[in-house]
Amino acid sequence: MKERRRNLVGLVTSDKMQKTVVVRVERKYRHPLYKKVVKSAKKYMAHDEENACRVGDRVRIIESRPLSRHKRWVVEEILERAA
Numbered sequence: 001m002k003e004r005r006r007n008l009v010g011l012v013t014s015d016k017m018q019k020t021v022v023v024r025v026e027r028k029y030r031h032p033l034y035k036k037v038v039k040s041a042k043k044y045m046a047h048d049e050e051n052a053c054r055v056g057d058r059v060r061i062i063e064s065r066p067l068s069r070h071k072r073w074v075v076e077e078i079l080e081r082a083a
Contacts, residue, residue, distance in 0.1 A: 005063040007076060012057045013043065020071060021046050021053045023061055046073040056082025 010025035026041045045068075046061045053059060058080035061073040 007060055007062045008044070008073075009058065009060050009079065010044070012053045012055055012059055012082075015048075015051075015053055015055055019048055019051060021048045021059070021075065023059060023073070023075075025061075044073050045070045046075050047071055048075045053078060054082055 008023075008025045010023040012021050013024045014022040023044050023046050024041050025044060026039060028037055028039050030036070031038050044061060046059070047064070047067050053075060057078050059078050060076045062076040064072060064074045066072050067074075
């Protein structure tokens with residue numbers, strides 16, 4: 001069976017909560033009329049069971065069932081540690 005859950009890559013911007021991190025995911029797209037490349041960002045709350053993520057880490061998050069009012073994502077892996 002093909003995996004249907006979406007996954008995104010972003011930077012951890014906050015780790016102040018217990019077992020939760022805020023991940024900022026940037027995307028680039030071309031404006032339909034002006035053809036300029038536009039950058040936009042969105043923040044996602046993701047579940048971090050071991051509290052392993054720190055601010056500045058690059059992580060992959062994967063879609064999951066609703067875990068709380070705002071959390072619908074889980075940290076799958078830490079791709080790159082903050083310097």
